Amino acid sequence: MASRGVKPQPRGKLSGLPFHAHFTDVAAHAGLRAPVIYGPPDRMDYILESMGCGVAFLDYDNDGWLDIFLLSGTRREGPVEGATNRLYKNNRDGTFTDVTEKAGLTRQGWACGVTIGDYNNDGFDDIFISGWPQNTLYRNNGDGTFTDVTEKAGLLHAGNRWGTGCTWVDYDRDGRLDLFVSNYLVFDFDKIPPTGKDPRCDYKGVPVNCGPRGLIPERPMLYHNNGDGTFTDVTAHSGVGSVPPGFGLTAVAADLDGDGWQEIYVACDSTPSLLFHNRGDGTFAELGLQSGLAVNEDGSEQAGMGIAIGDFDLDGRLDALKTHFAEDTVALYRNTGHLGFDDVTMRSGLGVETRYVSWGDGIVDLDNDGLPDLFWVTGSVFPEVERKHPEFPHKSPRVLFRNLGNGRFEELLEEAGAAIAEPHASRGVAFGDFDNDGDLDILIMNMNEPPSLLRNDVSGSGHWLKVKLVGTRSNQSAIGAVVTLSYSGHKQAQAVMAASSYLSSGDRRLHFGLGAAEAADLEIAWPNGTRETFKGAPSNHLITIKEGSGIVARERFGS
Amino acid sequence: MRALVLFLLIGLGTSFSQSGQASVEAHVGRGTRLMQDNLFEAAAAEFEQAVAANPQDPRAHFQFAVCLLALGRNDEARRQFEQVQKLAGDSRYLEYYLGRLDLLSNDYGAAIRRLGSVAENPPFPDTAFHLGVAYVSAGDVITGIKWLERAAKLSPNDYRIHYRLGRAYSSAGRDQEAARELDLYTRLRDEHKNNEKDVRDCAGALQNQPLPAAREVCHRMFDPNDPEKLTLLAQLYGDSGAFDDALDPLKRAVQLDPKSFDAWHNLGVTYFRLQQYAKAREPLERAVALRPEFYGSVVLLGATLYMLGDDDAALPVLEKAHRLNPSDAQTAQVLEQLRAKQQKK
Numbered sequence: 001m002a003s004r005g006v007k008p009q010p011r012g013k014l015s016g017l018p019f020h021a022h023f024t025d026v027a028a029h030a031g032l033r034a035p036v037i038y039g040p041p042d043r044m045d046y047i048l049e050s051m052g053c054g055v056a057f058l059d060y061d062n063d064g065w066l067d068i069f070l071l072s073g074t075r076r077e078g079p080v081e082g083a084t085n086r087l088y089k090n091n092r093d094g095t096f097t098d099v100t101e102k103a104g105l106t107r108q109g110w111a112c113g114v115t116i117g118d119y120n121n122d123g124f125d126d127i128f129i130s131g132w133p134q135n136t137l138y139r140n141n142g143d144g145t146f147t148d149v150t151e152k153a154g155l156l157h158a159g160n161r162w163g164t165g166c167t168w169v170d171y172d173r174d175g176r177l178d179l180f181v182s183n184y185l186v187f188d189f190d191k192i193p194p195t196g197k198d199p200r201c202d203y204k205g206v207p208v209n210c211g212p213r214g215l216i217p218e219r220p221m222l223y224h225n226n227g228d229g230t231f232t233d234v235t236a237h238s239g240v241g242s243v244p245p246g247f248g249l250t251a252v253a254a255d256l257d258g259d260g261w262q263e264i265y266v267a268c269d270s271t272p273s274l275l276f277h278n279r280g281d282g283t284f285a286e287l288g289l290q291s292g293l294a295v296n297e298d299g300s301e302q303a304g305m306g307i308a309i310g311d312f313d314l315d316g317r318l319d320a321l322k323t324h325f326a327e328d329t330v331a332l333y334r335n336t337g338h339l340g341f342d343d344v345t346m347r348s349g350l351g352v353e354t355r356y357v358s359w360g361d362g363i364v365d366l367d368n369d370g371l372p373d374l375f376w377v378t379g380s381v382f383p384e385v386e387r388k389h390p391e392f393p394h395k396s397p398r399v400l401f402r403n404l405g406n407g408r409f410e411e412l413l414e415e416a417g418a419a420i421a422e423p424h425a426s427r428g429v430a431f432g433d434f435d436n437d438g439d440l441d442i443l444i445m446n447m448n449e450p451p452s453l454l455r456n457d458v459s460g461s462g463h464w465l466k467v468k469l470v471g472t473r474s475n476q477s478a479i480g481a482v483v484t485l486s487y488s489g490h491k492q493a494q495a496v497m498a499a500s501s502y503l504s505s506g507d508r509r510l511h512f513g514l515g516a517a518e519a520a521d522l523e524i525a526w527p528n529g530t531r532e533t534f535k536g537a538p539s540n541h542l543i544t545i546k547e548g549s550g551i552v553a554r555e556r557f558g559s
Numbered sequence: 560m561r562a563l564v565l566f567l568l569i570g571l572g573t574s575f576s577q578s579g580q581a582s583v584e585a586h587v588g589r590g591t592r593l594m595q596d597n598l599f600e601a602a603a604a605e606f607e608q609a610v611a612a613n614p615q616d617p618r619a620h621f622q623f624a625v626c627l628l629a630l631g632r633n634d635e636a637r638r639q640f641e642q643v644q645k646l647a648g649d650s651r652y653l654e655y656y657l658g659r660l661d662l663l664s665n666d667y668g669a670a671i672r673r674l675g676s677v678a679e680n681p682p683f684p685d686t687a688f689h690l691g692v693a694y695v696s697a698g699d700v701i702t703g704i705k706w707l708e709r710a711a712k713l714s715p716n717d718y719r720i721h722y723r724l725g726r727a728y729s730s731a732g733r734d735q736e737a738a739r740e741l742d743l744y745t746r747l748r749d750e751h752k753n754n755e756k757d758v759r760d761c762a763g764a765l766q767n768q769p770l771p772a773a774r775e776v777c778h779r780m781f782d783p784n785d786p787e788k789l790t791l792l793a794q795l796y797g798d799s800g801a802f803d804d805a806l807d808p809l810k811r812a813v814q815l816d817p818k819s820f821d822a823w824h825n826l827g828v829t830y831f832r833l834q835q836y837a838k839a840r841e842p843l844e845r846a847v848a849l850r851p852e853f854y855g856s857v858v859l860l861g862a863t864l865y866m867l868g869d870d871d872a873a874l875p876v877l878e879k880a881h882r883l884n885p886s887d888a889q890t891a892q893v894l895e896q897l898r899a900k901q902q903k904k
Contacts, residue, residue, distance in 0.1 A: 292726055299744055299748060
């Protein structure tokens with residue numbers, strides 16, 4: 001993590017336009033009351049204690065309602081009662097029931113990232129968790145329980161590693177989900193000095209935890225799905241292992257150049273971020289610099305934490321938003337085609353916000369006006385600093401930028417409800433419609449606090465369309481598909497992804513705000529390369545499309 | 560007496576006394592010095608006061624605008640530059656800055672027009688860079704590459720230019736050239752990062768370790784072929800009071816780059832601090848010749864001449880220093896004494 005000392009740009013006059021999304025934190029009411037333990041509550045002596053973990057929306061029992069999976073850390077001094085990854089089943093009434101034990105998912109350790117996908121194509125979502133010192137694969141048994149199959153699947157690695165970003169990705173289009181895992185750095189409690197023991201580990205004159213600079217960076221890994229429940233490490237053969245080591249965090253997979261093959265983009269902390277271009281022959285070429293996604297427009301690397309993929313300028317191409325440290329801006333990259341990206345952060349108005357360390361993020365239409373907005377969460381990694389420098393608070397608010405539709409955004413500080421301005425030390429974020437009311441709600445991991453569940457209550461007359469894809473020749477989860485919606489003269493692309501934000505996994509039902517449009521045309525690029533089109537899909541519906549079979553279900557919900 | 564005067568003058572380069580008789584000159588002088596230290600917010604406040612004191616003075620508007628641009632207050636900067644245009648007419652400096660503002664506001668056509676109009680006789684070396692970026696942003700990658708190539712020739716060590724040029728080659732499908740430029744960018748960026756680390760390590764060692772141990776750490780910065788790095792090393796020594804150690808890097812730096820104001824100025828300051836006034840004179844004269852309006856060098860040269868007993872030479876130099884910073888009461892006091900002495904002769 002590193003700050004670049006960037007000062008915020010002055011805020012311009014607000015547009016004065018109404019914002020129709022309103023967020024309320026309903027976590028306690030919903031039953032999400034257990035704190036997410038991650039290191040000591042008031043200090044972070046080691047970088048492992050500071051990085052936190054992801055969260056996930058998934059539908060593990062296929063009942064059409066999003067359940068919640070929360071990762072957890074622990075404490076160095078020993079097990080903490082109640083600290084475990086947790087699975088919450090959606091009761092379909094705004095509340096959840098903790099079913100962790102029944103599901104066989106009780107586990108305490110340093111979990112970091114989560115990716116959700118049906119790796120064995122049995123129709124049920126499985127869970128892969130990255131972490132230190134080992135990763136874990138849980139197979140969904142289809143009866144509400146899970147089995148730890150990490151060793152059987154060949155995913156136990158030798159020695160200790162700090163797995164962070166992870167994503168399912170069918171990189172070779174064989175219809176089976178492969179697995180990409182980024183690794184952060186070589187970590188050992190006994191070899192890295194804690195806060196105060198190394199005078200070089202200092203932020204603003206305050207001793208803080210050491211790293212990542214000065215510690216040993218790692219390389220990512222790629223595992224090929226053999227189709228029999230096992231995986232083969234293809235890191236070297238695929239070219240993924242030939243990049244210089246970096247401090248890898250969030251990894252996302254999506255077809256960024258529209259050639260039908262998924263790229264893998266990795267946010268790296270203080271080293272250039274990585275873009276693995278899929279050559280379509282089982283190998284990748286790292287093209288971060290060539291594409292423009294490795295560094296900012298000045299050629300400076302940033303402290304990459306989270307990545308969001310979406311189409312903010314409605315040109316039918318997938319853009320990217322990457323979050324960074326305090327005293328720096330996020331980076332908004334506009335896709336210009338042919339795997340080229342322009343850093344448009346400053347010219348889009350995002351330079352006004354540089355105050356916070358930023359983590360999980362999304363390019364998401366929160367008010368259903370047809371223009372994807374930007375959202376991210378924040379929180380310091382150095383709680384000690386705020387005592388001397390109150391301007392660097394440990395807990396800080398969420399950040400929301402409304403899309404003005406002209407390539408520019410404006411930050412909304414109070415207009416979207418008290419839950420946005422509420423300060424927390426947050427990390428992972430997942431977006432999804434947990435109450436099936438036709439908008440996007442937000443699930444947030446808070447360090448050593450219960451999570452936040454921001455229920456979105458959209459007013460106004462904006463329409464929406466949700467699209468759920470089911471692969472047949474492609475992987476069953478349709479991970480890697482790109483849906484392009486045409487409405488009101490706009491063209492918006494969204495990708496079905498298994499992970500994004502910060503080490504998190506969101507609702508795979510793609511949510512499109514449509515504004516005034518009452519219908520939309522769809523083009524689907526399936527992960528195996530085939531394309532399908534559908535005309536005139538009515539708004540305010542969830543439509544389920546099965547590969548090769550068309551629309552197999554229409555469900556109207558919401559107001 | 561001379562020791563007291565010396566004590567007063569030594570502080571002048573950095574002390575900004577608050578005069579109750581604020582004038583445009585005083586505000587502009589203070590603002591200029593603050594800008595030289597990259598303290599743009601404080602500088603902007605000075606220039607704003609200068610503008611308020613005399614709204615018809617184009618210099619104050621101009622400097623205020625430059626500060627606002629550095630602070631990212633682009634709309635305000637444009638208004639100030641346009642005010643300069645009204646008061647003083649067009650100039651290539653105005654075209655340059657307005658062109659940069661056009662670029663920042665995504666008006667690529669206007670940026671190309673303005674920057675292009677001054678590109679053959681550029682007011683600043685990075686004009687070609689901004690023009691190249693404007694062309695690439697406007698979609699004319701081929702012309703953009705031409706200007707970025709020119710910018711790279713003008714500033715071959717600026718990694719930002721090589722990055723942009725590499726990306727432009729990549730967009731144009733010139734993959735080999737892209738790879739070459741991006742390799743160069745990576746090398747320069749790594750060097751830059753290593754330099755930053757060396758500076759951090761050296762400054763930390765000078766702050767926390769005994770001088771002999773710190774010297775070992777700082778020696779990594781002693782690149783006998785890099786005048787900028789040598790000057791930086793000397794500044795770090797000077798900041799920690801190790802003036803003897805600053806001499807060798809600075810002597811080497813002025814040999815390598817006789818046009819380096821920073822190297823000459825710092826060499827003069829170092830000799831002055833070591834009370835070797837005879838040796839301080841030439842470097843300070845060279846510094847003043849290179850930047851005649853830089854108050855810090857002028858006042859120190861005046862002090863040096865005074866300490867050498869050359870009052871006749873000191874008087875006009877200190878008078879100039881006073882003109883550059885009229886609000887400095889200490890210079891005024893010394894001048895008064897010198898003039899009185901001259902009258903007694």
